[in-house]
Amino acid sequence: MSTAIALYWNESALHYVVVQDQHVDAAASVDLESGLSPVALGQRMAEALAPYSPGRAKVVVALGRGALEWQHLLLPPCTADELPDVVRLQADRELRPADEDLGFDFLPLVGDEKTPQEVLTVALEESELAKIRKVCRAANLTLERIVPLAAGWPALLQQAAPDAQLGTQIFVAPQAKDATLWATRAGHVVLLRQFQLASNGDPVAYAGAISGELRRTLLTLSQHEENGNPVISLVSNQRDHHLELAKTLDEQLEAPVQLRDVTAQHPNLSPETLPTASTLPLVGLAIDESQANKPLVDLLHPRKRPQKKIDVRTYALAVVAGTLLIGSLGWSSYSKLSAPLKKAAKDQAELTLLEESLDDLKADEERAASIRDWQGETPNVLRHLQQVSKSIRPNPLEDEEFVSEQDVVLEKLVFDKRHLTLEALARDNKAVQPLESRLRESAYRPQRGKSEPSEKNKAYPWHFRSTIEITTVSDSFDASESSTPTEISTTDSPTTVPSASDSSASDPSASDPSTSKASEDKKTAEPQS
Template sequence: MMRMRRKVLCLDWDKRTVRLLVARVGSGRMTLEDAHAHRIPAEVNTDDPAALGGVIAAAMAAHRIRRRDVIVDVPRDKSVIARLPLPPTPIAELPDVVRFQAVKELPFPVEDAALDFVTLTADAERKTATEVLLAAVRKDVLGRIRETCAAAGLRPARIGLRPYANLVSVMHLPGMAERRVLFVDVGPALTEINVVHGGRLAFTRAANVSVPVLGDDDRWQSSRLVVVGGGGEQDAISGAIHDLVVEVVRSLQAYRATESNVVIDNVIVAGHTGVETELAQALEKRLALVTDLFDPTLPLGITGDRGAELRGFSAVLGLAWGLSTRGLLELDFLNPKRVVRRSETIIRRARLLGMAATAAAVGAAALTWSAYRAKAAELADVRKGMEDLRRVVRDARDLTNRSAEWDEWQYDAVWLDHLMILSRALPGPGREVIIRSLVCDSSSSSIRVDLIATNRERVKQFVDVLADLRAGGLPDEPQDSSRPKLYRVEQGSWVEGNTAEPGFSGSTQVMLRVVDVEEFHSPAAVNARKAERERFAREF
């Protein structure tokens, strides 16, 4: 089936800049559509949700961004991160165990925090874990993020962690997924220093270093604009670079104290303050390590000259990349991991209560009246538990029905995607081939295209491209031969003349059968879904 990719808005800010990114994600891919950075006026207090929200709303209005749901992140200095060794713990019980262990790690009450975690060490065969990475954020911090988004007319759908978003960005850089990378994200007041390796966040810390931002004015700036150098004393810049190098060296020493004999393979510097190039040179000289500037253009499939413009977008790009693949963005303080399948817990309790009720019924005749009343009270508890279970089952049945409706909608709402594919497959649209009419029919899973062309070879080229397409592919991309065909294509007869368009010699009709939609609507598939719903209704 050809899945519809969704559009998302990702948001990140620091003391001086708001970054907005719009992308289309899904099926393991992320396509960048728009990215803008906007300088926060000096008089705006970024800790004031109303004031900062107004800046974000103005930036969105200026760039005509009309999304409501937004993905945001929490900076490193607003979070507590710790590696927790655990006794072998069943995966399903990790949320409760991690919360219990967090009491000893947090500098504030666990009731005041939102907790999430990433499993670091696990035994797949025994389905247990022995080490996790704990991330915690105070609820009042999350509250200010929500208030800021609300002031901008936005609603957070996920709240991630900035170091983890940067990790996802590093994983998408060519050749970096399995290397041990020191990643330095430079900000005007706070620089985040991370070590990532093998898809895991091995070390992270925030360093408070004030960096003069070159081009420091209050004008609009976007990813399409190069920031022109403004004020800032060279001494201040040199001092900031010296302090940053010192903080990076300290961070490496702290990391090596936790993991001895480790070797850093690469250093990557990100940020948009204007000092990144000089900092990269200073780090390469001080550490004697290959040091590069963050450049996402290759994995994004865009021209290399935009690398400098996107150097400060590592976190929002990581948020977008993380949403392209299920489970990649593992930390979400808005929807943290909890003990799963509460319905199973209720079912187990109901079974135990049922056994107690059976024992009570067998021995009731020999009990005294007071004992009978006690058992009657237990039976009432059983009935209450069973009623709770029935409500859970009814909710599950409703969810199953809505899921079936969603499946139906997915297969009946794909025509816009197919129209896009047809437009990209046309050779010389408007000049050599013109579509006169196009009919999409859900009942027959077909698309009928009536067209005219300058010659029949152009029609053959159009038909051949469509016939070779594979599910999930596009006409101007390499096709994955392991995937099923997207269409079954039938071409009608070529009719010479009668086109009423100068230069067009004939007309024909092309009939496309959308394979996955046809299979979904086949009698066998419809009957299988109906049987599954009936089975669920009988069993529950």
């Protein structure tokens, strides 16, 4: 006899559904004291489930929207086999999965190898995953799956009316403080989300929130659907309570709205074990687990690229053919080598004498090849820094041609292979364009990035970022270069990269005391470089 248990808890209550042999055996809620530790919560859970022998049951833990991180991603076209890798690559940039194989999964919505893919990703923090496992260990339960609570509603409706989800339909399941909304097309879920509802008891605000989300959903589906508005179903087990709400929504929306009592249609529910509104989605999750159906999202068993099937017969034939080929080659080699054994022995003796020299020569060749490859791929950092510094400040501060309004103070410089990224401060936005023009005259291709006002330096209140693509490759080896990114930054004050004209060795004013003093007076008005 197979037993499945679906659990959901919050600060005030524990909700559970027990399914045995695909029939609901119990659906109840237990009040909880606030501030329970994971161990204490597990003990209370064990007491509530004791009559149902939970030790051998498959346990599904459902989580509310607040415990998860949801995100809708738009991805390029790809096949279904490639989609898990594409989603994982994008999620590593925008989300932080708890583990490589745990705490993260996604739901494919629309798209294929010819059209853009849309997916809904769900992530769970590592601390929350550890807490759930600790609670289940304290309750002596075997944790099988962790799923979003919202995934129970589509499963429940699929079990109650498997043939009623043809075409495009919208379903909404309202509860006291929140509601779950999903849409299906030919039985496949193409939209799933939860949203908060007004908790002040105002029926007008309650209906208005649901109506607004339904309008938003209709607008989203209209971009992919050309056959008119879909049918909207209000899913509930409280017909009298939600009948007036269904009429209000039908009047406010362009699409027809119907009330659907899912408990009356479900074949696995009996009058003795009718679930409450809080346990309805748990019924769908528990029955799916008892029927060995995979949920829409499973944070313990995420979607992965399917493994290629191994044809045992083909591999066996390949092994036999390889063995025969090796045997044939071995026999042929032995036949050819058996005659000139003396010559082979002499050659072997000479080869032994040359092995040491050959090893040294091979190592030198490898080092030389590495140096040549490195020289061909790595730009000359010092040469490019010198050219960029001339573009940033072409004239010294004491030069009469120096234009202070176009002065730029370098704050950070990052050199990474073919790209050089600089962050700088300017007096205003007009000083950025002359700098880019000077860089282009030096055969660079700058691309301006983020540009905004800054309060770091009152004299230079404009901050901007520019990325330079370097196309010139070094033709000489410089021991100071490295294949790792080179970063030049400051800690206390912005720093500019000095140009060749700024050095004291080439500045004639360095030997003239009067000129040097005038230069120092002028530099006091500028930020320290």
